Amino acid sequence: MEKHDVVVVGGGVVGCTILHELTKHGYRSILCEKNPELVSEASSGNSGITTTGYDVDEPIELQLLQKARKLNEETYQKYNIPYRKSGAHLVAWTQDELDRLQSVIDKAHEVGVHDLYQLSKEKLRQREPHLSHDALGAVFIPGEMPVDSWLMPITLAHDALLRGAKILRNCKITNGYRTSNDDWILMTTTGPIRTAVVINCAGLYGDNVENINQSSPFQIKPRKGQYVVFERCADEVLNTAIFPFPTKITRGVLLFPSVYGHIVAGPTAEEQDSRSDRSTNPSTIDELTDYARKVLPALKHRKVIATYAGLRPGTNSKDYHIISNTERSWITVGGIRSTGVSASLAIAQHVREELLNKFHLKPSNQEERSFDASRQRVKPSFRVLPSGHVEMNGYKYKITHPLSRLGLLAKHKL
Known part of the structure; x- marks a missing residue:
């Protein structure tokens, strides 16, 4: 049986990014x-906004978001991932919120985000002339960036494929055991797989997969977020994302331009037991629509063209569960909630560093390790198909994220 250096369990944004990082550095x-x-579960229903982590308190999440700030834009540019450097305004709608704007800036400075600044009501109106007159002021956060959060992991996974990685779909891990020489044999619906290290990135099912290794230290508690998508009109009525003041539970309902120019309102934050129910509720959709039109009255005569819901893999802890179990040759990457897109590149680097420094697992693909950046390599390129797929170098990937599907298919028709 062929032995791999690592098996990555889960093909969401985190799993795809880790696969790319490890393959690029020579791991089989x-x-x-x-x-x-790929990208069919939690990662197919997110907001698609890369955040700086200006308001994050959790230590592991914050550390990785700090590391990712530089990585994200560099990667988007390198791989031609569509993104907008639009920034965001955290808006004060009450006098109490207006009085707290400086505390937002102070908190951001504490976590290393220094380019925020406060705007008066008048300056805000100049920047966002279509915003409700009820807005009293704002803090501008330049580093918040909408991105195509489906195309990003797909592009990285495909690049890993070109570099020699293997991607198995319809491959569910059902069980596993350690061999006498400490390898893992994972039992899957496509047959057994042998590996030196297992990396659990199973998202909404992360605790179930974790139980193969040990009693899971966390339990997934799905949180649904519903969204409303308005027609493409961002160039006319909205320049930046509009953030509310966050609560202890959620960042609140955002109003933001997608990378393709649609205006989106969401997400809600609804605890539920089901890990698969992504239905939308008519009354909730009406509330989101009303909210969006209240914040941005120019949307009053704009059409809602789509709705969707995503599930975030919340746990009993607000922080990430990233655990390196060297004795069991297992790395857990769980509880990656709403900041998965933002932190994924840094998470991938962290996992690679753990493999090298703690597990002392060296890459076995010496040819890939010695890859010279000047050497010619086929770069991922794509074309959008009317069927709702993207084709890259002969491989087809179904567009699973509603915002990506709307935007890419609209570009295809043009």
Whole structure:
């Protein structure tokens, strides 16, 4: 049986990014995704905004977001991932919120985000002339960036494929055991797989996969977020994302331009037991629509063209669960909630550093390790198909994220 350096369990944004990082540095890697398509679960229903972590308190999440700030834009540029450097305004709608704007800036400075600044009501109106007159002021956060959060992990996974990684779809991990020489044999619906290290990135099912290794230290508590998507009109009525003051539970409902120019309102934050129910509720959709039109009255005569819901893999802890178990040859990457897109590149680097420094696992693909950046390599390029797929170098990937599907298919028709 062929032995791999690592098996990555889960083909969401974090799993795809880790696969790319490890393959790029010479690890013989294989990704197992239980669904027919990559990016089919939590990662197919997010907001698609890269955040700086200006308001994050959790230490592991914050550390990785800090590390990711530089990585994100560099990667988007390198791989031609669509993104907008639009920034965001955290808006004060009451006098109490207006009085707290300086505390937002102070908090951001504490976590290393120094380019925020406060705007008066008048300055805010100049920047966002269509915003409700009820806005009293804002803090501008330049580093918040909408991105195509489906195309990013797909592009990185495909690049890993070109570099020699294996990607198995319809491959569900059902069980596993350690061998006498401490390898893992994972039992899957496509047959057994042998590996030196397992990396659990199973998202909404992360605790179930974790139980193969040990009693899971966390329990997934799905949190649904519903969204409303308005027609493409951002160039006319909205320049930046509009953030509310966050609560202890959620960042609140955002109003933001997608990378393709649609205006989106969401997400809600609804605890539920189901890990698969992504239905939308008509009354909730009406509330989101009303909220969006209240914040941005120019939307009054703009059409709602789509709704969707995503599930975030919340746990009993607000922080990430990133655990390196060297004795069991297992790395856990769980509880990556709403900042998965933002932190994924840094998470991937962290996992690679753990493999090298704690597990002392050296990459076995010496050819890939010695890859010279000047050497010619086929770069991922894509074309959008009317069927709702993207084709890259002969491989087809179904567009699973509603915002990506709307935007890419609109570009295809143009």
